[in-house]
Amino acid sequence: MIRSAALLALCLALTPPALAQQAPQQDELLALSFYVAQKDATAISAEVRRLQLKYPGWTPPADLSRLNGGGPSAEIDQIYAHIAAGSHAEARALITRTQAAYPDWTPPDDMLALLNTAEGQKALDKALDDGQLDQALRLASGTSGLLRCDRVNNAWRIATLQEQAGRTAAALTTYRAILSACTEFDTISATLEKADAVADAAALQQMVAQATTRFPARATELTDLETRLLAGRGGAPARAAGPARVITPKPRPAPGAVAATPAPATGAGGGSAAAAARAGDWARCVQLTNGARSASALYERAWCVYNMDRTMEAVSAFQSALAAGLDAGRTRDARYGMALAYLxxxxxxxxxxxxxxxxFTRTQRVDIERQILDQRGVAAYQRKEYRKSIEYFDAMERVSGGIRRDLAILRAYAFLNSGNRDEARRQFELINDQLSTKESRDGLNATD
Incomplete structure (x- = not known):
């Protein structure tokens, strides 16, 4: 199995993005057809040489007059349509009939490669659905194109099966191969998220270091991701902010989590409340700040009730803390907390x-603007203002450098509902290539 995992990793790293075109398309043959019609032997010879230099594997037909409309056209469109529809047997049968009708026609390499990959993907999906790991490995490593990074979902699913089969080392090898081969940062961060389920802390840290070496400009994001993943297993503390994350005051300022200075707090025990907040004991923090009037204690209380989902009370507590007088840093972070509560x-x-x-700090502003655009985009979609919804989601993607999968699907439907079927299909194809699910497949079907 180590050999299989190594082979899988090698294939993932070395599979080329696509086969080069090996034969001229019909529009590139127009000049040659013209020279043939003019019976200009010198020009014919020169144009044939030019095309053969560009397409070394191409041989012109013995009867050059067949170039002028003498080859298949509608048949080629039908072949590609069969491939797109998953009708692979029909595609191969039509290729055979077309070759019989046009003896000088040879199916281009890119057509055959696309068909082979489509057939391999269908077989691989079945093997993965059935939990047939060894069969999946044979198909993935034996079919060109299945382990390209634009089909990274295949490698992810294989790693999941390897983990389920107890082949931890093999799963880690697959994840490391993705980190070594793929160039999209979203793929890298998603791979680290998935590897978290199987890697121990040391292995995860090594994988983050591997990613950081390749993406030094994203070092801060990778460090934040590592911190969050380790925190989930009781490691380093999380530093996150936002409605879905725990916001804890800390000794160093971080988005939505700013510590006490702890100058001694007055009122109802703000110093102890800050300690309770740092420990995540929100209920004790709230108990210790009952009846508090000092800015420091009210500030601690506001974050604690926020984390207990007592959201309206959090708004009031932040307002009270601001009215009581906070320093500049805490004033900014209290207003950040209020914005989060409103969201x-x-x-x-x-x-x-x-x-x-x-x-706001840049991180705080990006977080707030991302959530504002998120909610406005969803609301616009629900009002059937599809173009406005697309604008909000596009702006959110620019602000935060990415878009959540559920919102990407909603944006694709917005394109479809606004009448832009081609763009909707392109968006659904991108989503489905990253991770094929019922939702992404339903979206593709809706564009047919």
């Missing part, structure tokens, strides 16, 4: 008003 309450306009009047 939890699905009130993006209120959050936007706060953002417009506050000098």
């Amino acid at each position: 939890k309450l699905k009130m993006p306009d209120n959050a936007a008003n706060i953002a417009a009047a506050t000098n």
Whole structure:
């Protein structure tokens, strides 16, 4: 099995992006057809040499008059249509009939490669669905194109089966191969997320280091990802902010989590409340700040009730803390907390008003603007304002450098509902190539 995993890794790393075109298309033969019609032997010879230099594997037909409309056209379109529809046997049968009707025609290499890959993908999907790991490995490594990075879902699914079969080392080898071969950062970060289920802390740190070497400009994001993943197993503490994440005051300022200075707090025990907050004991933090009037204690209380999903109370506590007087850093972070609370309450306009009047850190601003655009995009879609929804989602993608899968699917449907079927299909194809699911396949079917 180590040999199979190594072969899989090698294939993933070395599979080329696509086969080069090996024969001229019909529009490239127009000049040659013209010279044939003019019976210009010198020009014919020169044009044939030019085409053969460009396409070394191409041989012109013995009867050059067949170039002028003498080859298949509608048949080629039908072959590609069969391939796209998954009707692979019909595609091969039509290729055979076309060759019989046009003896000088040879199916281009890119057509055959596409058909072979499509057939291999169908067989691989069945093997993966049936849990046939060894068969999946044979198909993946034996069929060109199945382990390209634009089909990274295949490698991910194989790694999952390897993990389920107890082949931990093989699964890690597959994940490391993806980290070595693929160039899209979203693929790299998603792979680290998936590897977290099988890698121990040391292996995960090594994989993050491997990714950082390849993507030095994304070192901060990778460090944040490593911190969050390790925190999930009781390792380094999380530093995240946002409605779905725990926000804990810490000794160093971080988005949505700013520590006490702990100058001694007055009122209802703010120093102890800060310690409880750092430990994630929100209930004790709230108990210790009951009746608090000092800015410091109110600030701690606001974050604690926020993390307990007592959202309206969090808004009030942040407002009280601001009114009581906070230093500049805490004023900014309290306003950040208020904006997050409004977003939890699905009130993006209120959050936007706060953002417009506050000098947030870059991380805070990106987080707030991303969520505002997210909610406005969804709301526009629900109002059937599909073009406006697309604008919001596009803006969110530019702001945050990516878009969540569920929103990408919604955006694709927005294109479809606004009448842009071609762009909708392109979007669904991108989504499905990254990770094929019922939702992505349903989207593709909807564009047919």
